[in-house]
Amino acid sequence: RDLHASFRRQRQMCIRDSVEHREEHKKHREQVEKEFEENQSKWYDKDGRVYPLQQVAPKHWVALPKDMAHEAKLEELEEKESD
Secondary structure (H helix, E strand, C coil): CCHHHHHHHHHHHHHHHHHHCHHHHHHHHHHHHHHHHHHHHHHECCCCCECCEEEEECCEEEECCHHHHHHHHHHHHHHHHHC
16 A cells, blocks of 8 residues: 555545634634633733742642732642542
8 A cells, every 4th residue: 555645645634624623623722812811910920921930839830920829829738638
């Protein structure tokens, strides 16, 4: 069997599938972009830089503003207590 022909066929199927699901993918992408824009200030400062990592547990670091690190530590402790 011609391997090159198999690759071409696979590529044609991928292109067909991507065209068939284009609208579905577009809606999902728009939803993700909207969620990112709504929550962007949680992870980025006013200059667009990611917040520095804050340690909230012995093995858990999160990019948060300094004032939110304490809240994250409390949530981490509450999760451990509930386990």
